[in-house]
Every structure is written in C-alpha cells, then in structure tokens.
Amino acid sequence: xxxxxxxxxxxxxxxxxxxxxxxxxxxxxxxxxxxxxxxxxxxxxxxxxxxxxxxxxxxxxxxxxxxxxxxxxxxxxxxxxxxxxxxxxxxxxxxxxxxxxxxxxxxxxxxxxxxxxx
Numbered sequence: 001x002x003x004x005x006x007x008x009x010x011x012x013x014x015x016x017x018x019x020x021x022x023x024x025x026x027x028x029x030x031x032x033x034x035x036x037x038x039x040x041x042x043x044x045x046x047x048x049x050x051x052x053x054x055x056x057x058x059x060x061x062x063x064x065x066x067x068x069x070x071x072x073x074x075x076x077x078x079x080x081x082x083x084x085x086x087x088x089x090x091x092x093x094x095x096x097x098x099x100x101x102x103x104x105x106x107x108x109x110x111x112x113x114x115x116x117x118x
Contacts, residue, residue, distance in 0.1 A: 011041075015049045031065070048082050063100075 010027040013019060017033035025041040032047040037054045044058050050065030060076045063083035071077055073091040081099035088105045096102055 013050075015047075046083070 011025055011029045013029065013031045013033045013035065015032040018035075019033070020036045022038040023029070023035065023041065027041070028043040028045070029039070029041045030045045030047060031039075031050040031052060033049070034051045035054065036052075038056075039052065039054065040057045042059055044056065044061040046052060046061065046063045046065045046067060048064045052065075052067045052069065054069045056067070056069065056071045056073075058072075059074050060078075061071060061073050062078045062080065063085055064080045065083065067083075067085045068087055070088045071085065071090070073089070075091070076093040076095065077085075077089055077091045078095045079085055079097065079100035079102055081097040083097075084101040086103045088107070089102070090107045090109065092109045094106065094108065
C-alpha cells in the first residue's frame with residue numbers, strides 16, 4: 001500500500017460515519033465513511049466506500065474511493081483501480097493504477113513539498 005513502512009491505522013472512520021469539519025492527526029487514518037472539510041494527517045487510506053470533499057495535507061495517501069478537492073502530499077499519491085480524484089494534486093510522486101480516475105490539475109515537485117521533513 002505505502003512505499004515506506006506502513007504505520008498501524010490508529011483512526012478508522014467507518015462506512016456509516018459522516019464528519020463535517022477539520023480532522024488533524026499525527027498518525028494514520030483510514031476513511032471508509034464520508035468527510036467534508038479539512039484533513040491533516042501523516043498517512044491516509046481512503047477505502048472503496050470512502051468519500052472526501054475538501055482539502056487534504058499528508059505525507060502519503062492511497063485513494064480507493066472518491067476525493068473531490070486539493071491534495072498536498074509530501075511523498076506520494078496513489079489512486080487505485082477503483083479510486084477517483086477530482087481537483088488539484090501537489091506531490092513528488094503519483095501512481096494511478098489502470099482503471100483509476102483523475103480529473104484536474106497536477107503539480108509534480110522535484111523534492112519534498114515540506115523541506116523540514118526528513
């Protein structure tokens with residue numbers, strides 16, 4: 001799923017859950033439900049039933065559901081064969097599996113978007 005050693009998912013937003021607002025976490029989040037708002041986390045996994053509308057800031061994200069908004073990922077954005085992203089993406093590396101959908105603007109950086117990270 002992630003290129004680097006994956007952390008344990010510490011927060012899970014279930015398929016029947018709807019959150020509107022801001023989520024901030026220094027750990028990993030799995031989203032199977034619906035989130036409207038701002039998400040700031042270390043690593044994010046959007047499950048097949050997950051839906052996000054809003055802005056995302058993270059080190060890495062795997063999109064298996066739907067994201068509509070801006071994604072700023074300092075390391076990687078992966079869109080799986082079931083994933084769909086509409087909006088702007090900013091990252092150093094992107095991977096879109098066959099069948100994955102991306103509609104919008106992409107800006108691939110030459111190095112980390114967050115220079116203080118190691």
